[in-house]
Amino acid sequence: MISVILQMAGTIALGHIWRYLPLGGWTADRARGALTSSVYYLFLPALVFAVLWRAPLGVDTLRIAGTAAVAVIGSLALMYAVGRLMPLTRPQFGALLLAASFPNATYMGLPLLDSLFGDAGQAVAIQYDLFACTPLLLSVGILLAARFGDSEEEVHPLKTLLKVPPLWAAVAGAGLNLAGVGQPDWAAEWLDRLGAAVVPIMLVALGMSLRLETLTGRQLLTVSPAIAIQLLWMPLIALGFALMVGTSGQTLTAVVLEGAMPVMVLGLVLCDRFGLDTNLYATTASASTLLALLTLPFWHGVAI
Numbered sequence: 555m556i557s558v559i560l561q562m563a564g565t566i567a568l569g570h571i572w573r574y575l576p577l578g579g580w581t582a583d584r585a586r587g588a589l590t591s592s593v594y595y596l597f598l599p600a601l602v603f604a605v606l607w608r609a610p611l612g613v614d615t616l617r618i619a620g621t622a623a624v625a626v627i628g629s630l631a632l633m634y635a636v637g638r639l640m641p642l643t644r645p646q647f648g649a650l651l652l653a654a655s656f657p658n659a660t661y662m663g664l665p666l667l668d669s670l671f672g673d674a675g676q677a678v679a680i681q682y683d684l685f686a687c688t689p690l691l692l693s694v695g696i697l698l699a700a701r702f703g704d705s706e707e708e709v710h711p712l713k714t715l716l717k718v719p720p721l722w723a724a725v726a727g728a729g730l731n732l733a734g735v736g737q738p739d740w741a742a743e744w745l746d747r748l749g750a751a752v753v754p755i756m757l758v759a760l761g762m763s764l765r766l767e768t769l770t771g772r773q774l775l776t777v778s779p780a781i782a783i784q785l786l787w788m789p790l791i792a793l794g795f796a797l798m799v800g801t802s803g804q805t806l807t808a809v810v811l812e813g814a815m816p817v818m819v820l821g822l823v824l825c826d827r828f829g830l831d832t833n834l835y836a837t838t839a840s841a842s843t844l845l846a847l848l849t850l851p852f853w854h855g856v857a858i
Contacts, residue, residue, distance in 0.1 A: 555855045558669040562662070562757055563847055569761020586762040589755050597615045598660070599723035600748030606727030607737050609677035610840050615685070617801045618678055618809055622659070622686030625792040629783050630655040630694070636779045643799040646776070648702025649821075653838040654780035656691050657788065657815035659683035661721075662843070665753040666850070667808050678808035684724045687713060687818075695824065704829030760843070763819045764812050768837040777838040779819070784842055785849045789814035793857060810857035814850055847852035 573582040581589075632791040633654035637647050657663065660683045694712040700709045727756030730737075792813030796806050798836065825832040 555670070555684055555851050558666065559847055559850060562665060562744070563668070565754060565757035566761040566843070569685075569758035570764050570766075572758070572762055573764075582762040586759050589759045589762075593752055593755050593759070595719050597748055597751045597755065598617050600745045601676070601717045602684065602720045602750050603727040604737070604742065604749055605673060605676045605680055605722055605747035606653040607730050608742070609673070609681075609731065611728060614801070614805055615681055618681045618805065619685035620799060621792050621796045621801065621809045622682045622812065623690065624757055624795045625657075625788045626655050626687060628691050628791040629788045632787060633783050636783075639814065640776075641829070642776075644702045645704060645829060645831040646834055648699055648770070648828070648840070649825055649832070649835040650697055650777065651702070651833055652695055652778045652821045652824060652830070653777070653817045653842075654689060654765045654783040656695060656818040656821060657784065657812065658760075658818045658839075658843070659687050659754045659815055661689055661819055662846070663812045665757055666811060668753055669810060670811075671804050673758065678727065678805060679812060680720075680724065682809060682812045684721055686698060688718060688721060688745055690705050691818075691820075692718065695821075696828075698800075699824045699828040699830055702828075702830060703825075708827065714722075753780075760819060763822065764840045764843060765833075765836040766840055768833055773834065773837040774841060777834060777841065780838050781842045781845065784817055785814060785845060789853045807854065807857040809851055811850060814853040816846040 569582075569586075572585065576582065577585070630651060633651050637650055640647075642650070645853045652653070664676060664679040667679045669675075670677070683784055692715045696714060697710050700707065789810050790813075793806075793810045796809050799808060817835075819839055820824060821835055822832060822839065824830070
């Protein structure tokens with residue numbers, strides 16, 4: 555586990571160095587947009603399609619999705635209760651609600667579980683995110699962002715959800731799987747070759763997203779409840795619910811690690827779009843990502 559974390563940290567660091575040493579004249583923000591778009595529209599759908607086409611789907615799928623949903627909703631409820639007691643503006647409150655509730659289940663969770671468990675780990679990460687976290691983010695999350703933000707944009711969660719390429723890939727892959735259609739060798743090789751690009755690109759893009767300049771004492775004090783909820787409370791909920799529904803073995807370890815992931819980087823886009831406090835969210839995402847390198851080995855040990 556420590557070796558895997560160090561390898562991930564090194565790849566993330568390469569992406570962050572890009573912020574200070576633009577390669578080929580490309581700034582980190584500009585390059586990150588190109589990299590994440592290629593992952594979102596091409597490489598990740600290929601990986602999702604391939605993995606869910608051949609992964610064993612059944613009761614564990616319901617357990618994984620249920621654990622993710624309970625962990626997200628439980629964390630959201632706690633952050634709402636804590637936030638009511640804090641002197642926050644509405645944009646700050648909305649940013650912390652998103653930060654405390656939605657883990658970086660794909661951009662960091664998928665690489666970690668892939669390194670630890672291979673295809674089985676990838677399958678858990680994809681089901682955890684696309685069958686629960688993403689639908690909740692693009693429905694409840696967007697509605698919260700619109701309510702607490704300054705934007706007057708009209709919200710259509712269902713339309714937004716239907717525009718997610720990895721989600722369509724998940725539906726197609728799971729459909730072929732459940733229909734008993736075998737995955738041809740040529741398709742497996744081609745899709746796996748495309749999907750292999752996901753992990754390194756994701757980690758480099760994550761490093762590009764970190765904004766260490768926002769880690770000031772005052773900001774860190776404000777975001778500390780969201781970080782604690784994301785890194786401590788959410789994996790605890792995931793562990794308790796997973797045990798309650800009979801999850802065991804690698805799947806148990808995997809869902810707890812997914813719950814222990816740091817703050818989702820995609821939330822920065824929602825903050826910009828709906829007028830939430832982007833800098834506060836960036837502080838939470840950056841600090842939680844660095845701290846997760848220390849807390850993830852702990853949760854791995856707890857859930858083994």
